[in-house]
Amino acid sequence: MDKKEQFYQRLEQRGVSRRDFMRYCTFLTATMGLSASFVPKVAEVFAAPKQRPPVIWLNFGECTGCTEAMLRTVYPYADELVLEILSVEYHETIMAAAGHQAEEQLQAALKKHSGKFICVAEGAIPTKYNGGYGRIGGRTFLEIAQEVIPQAAATICIGTCASFGGIQAAKPNPGGYMGVGQALKMKTINIPGCPPNPVNLVGTIVNYLLLGKLPAVDDMGRPLFAYGKTIHDQCPRRSHFENEEFVEEFGSKEAALGYCLYKMGCRGPETYNNCPVAKFNDGTSWPVEAGHPCIGCSEPDFWDKMTPFYKEF
Ligand code: SF4
Structure with a gap:
């Protein structure tokens, strides 16, 4: 063999x-x-x-x-x-x-x-x-x-x-x-x-x-x-961002509709990574898909620059 x-x-x-x-x-x-x-x-x-x-x-x-x-x-x-x-x-x-x-x-x-x-x-x-x-x-x-x-x-x-x-x-x-x-x-x-x-x-x-x-x-x-593109540029919620359709509270109707998480502190516009396409767990999901804003964890100094989390920049 x-x-x-x-x-x-x-x-x-x-x-x-x-x-x-x-x-x-x-x-x-x-x-x-x-x-x-x-x-x-x-x-x-x-x-x-x-x-x-x-x-x-x-x-x-x-x-x-x-x-x-x-x-x-x-x-x-x-x-x-x-x-x-x-x-x-x-x-x-x-x-x-x-x-x-x-x-x-x-x-x-x-x-x-x-x-x-x-x-x-x-x-x-x-x-x-x-x-x-x-x-x-x-x-x-x-x-x-x-x-x-x-x-x-x-x-x-x-x-x-x-x-x-x-x-x-x-x-x-x-x-x-x-x-x-x-x-x-x-x-x-x-x-x-x-x-x-x-x-x-x-x-x-x-x-x-x-x-x-x-x-x-x-x-x-x-x-x-x-890491050639931002999360924001590849995000499936991007059309909601362009249409100014935002989640303003977890558990809300807008959250259930999958609106943009920018006002919940999403750092996708500042973060370079391929999470939206590579996803995690056998391509099952990734944070934004699961309804959680991106916290910018792959950027330099993210603990200092990206915090406080859940606050709009
Ligand atoms: S959820 Fe985040 S990454 Fe996605 S469009 Fe909104 S701000 Fe951009």
Whole structure:
């Protein structure tokens, strides 16, 4: 049985049909902004990967929500798919090793894959007091990041905390928390969101494996395929905004009619993300569709700039 057949057999053992898998690949291809002719090639990346790049996944100041979003995605197999195409060498949350054994694993991975691995960073880095606000195994997050990230072929920051600092960097920010790129003064690919949509991480990695390069990004390092337009520009409630049909109270008749949430504090006009098209939970819904205003969670400094929530700007 060839590699591809083995892959489909593994999926079927998990209760995932080829049809489900192809549906996911079609969705992923569209999210990446590629034409439908790329669907078989995207499927090939998973079914018969030519390479499995090593990944070192670092956790800094965060809640682990980004890892949870990735692993507990409703596509029951999206996490498995990621593990099919990547060789995850170090990930504190899911690895079996702990303590000194885990630290040794990190050093061994660095020695073996220096210059060739992808680093996925989750969480913000404290920079004041020599980085003293966050430590793992006696070393500060800052020291770990300074050792690992410059050796990576590319660094992908997953979530708003790693991308821009997130809630850790909100005022008064005594620890001097920053996004990873800002703390290290270097460029990173940023996939913000609290949590980010897992499909945007998968799309970034598949883009790298399929086209041999990371996707085009904006001036904040965000992939344009996912963060090129505002929520407002893609929102299904937009016609209500144009017609000045607004919700002014939760539970009202206007809310039931699906009117625009701008007066309830929606930050969709200021927020760049693909939530209206990618949605969450197997494409089931997203906050505005569920009747909740966008809080701008994928924008820099959103805790300071977008609050108080539920108040019109
Ligand atoms: S609900 Fe928000 S994103 Fe949608 S049209 Fe209204 S203001 Fe824009």
